[in-house]
Amino acid sequence: MLLIYTPLVIAFVIVVAIRIRTGIAIAEFTRDPLGFTEIPVYTGVLSNLGAVIWSGAAAVCFFSYGVNRSRAGGGASPHFLFAGGLVTLLLLLDDLFMLHEVVFPEHAGIPEDVVYTTYAMVLVGFLVWYRATIMQTEYVLLMLALAGLGLSIGVDLIASLISLPGLYVFEDGAKLFGIVIGQRTSSSSAPGGSWRARIGIASNAVTPPSLRAVLAAA
Secondary structure (H helix, E strand, C coil): CCCHHHHHHHHHHHHHHHHHHHHHCCCHHHHHHHHHCCCCCCCCCCHHHHHHHHHHHHHHHHHHHHHHHHHHHHCCCHHHHHHHHHHHHHHHHHHHHHHHHHHHHHHCCHHHHHHHHHHHHHHHHHHHCHHHHHHHCCCCHHHHHHHHHHHHHCCCHHHHHHHCCHEEEHHHHHHHHHHHHHHHHCCCCCCCCCCCHHHHHCCCCCCCCCHHHHHHHH
């Protein structure tokens, strides 16, 4: 329970501390931007959808890690799922709060290229460290997801150099494609068996009869 509520309490404490120190209204941290700005209601709808999908992918990874760890006693697969959840969480936070585009370059003095390089090193390290496990999964989906995200980054870099109409279609479209494929990858990331077997959710030992019936019909 502490693991769930402690981060929330810390977040509110930080907001209150910033309010006291800077005078920024708490509502600017807590309210939806559409509630106090003049932007259209459809602004960022696909970006928000991508963040929701990122969240689902991270949740699947962490949930699968917890179930596999309790049933299998650890091993490569549970740790792979946990690491995949952390990587997904990192990408979610970057996309949601525009870390590489705004926060790091404009407020922390860290160039966007440095941020991209750091993310690339994290992803390469993940792929190399868990390469044996990845080869036992539907790795083609993972490669497609990375290709979509890579294309989005490439188009973003091109857009920073030249202005061409329609570039955002390719940048954001490729990113959303990568996010969706990545979410599909997270649901089948543990090696071997069906998705039910991978996360162990259909086991008689951990699943009530009513839920087993639903899963059997799925």
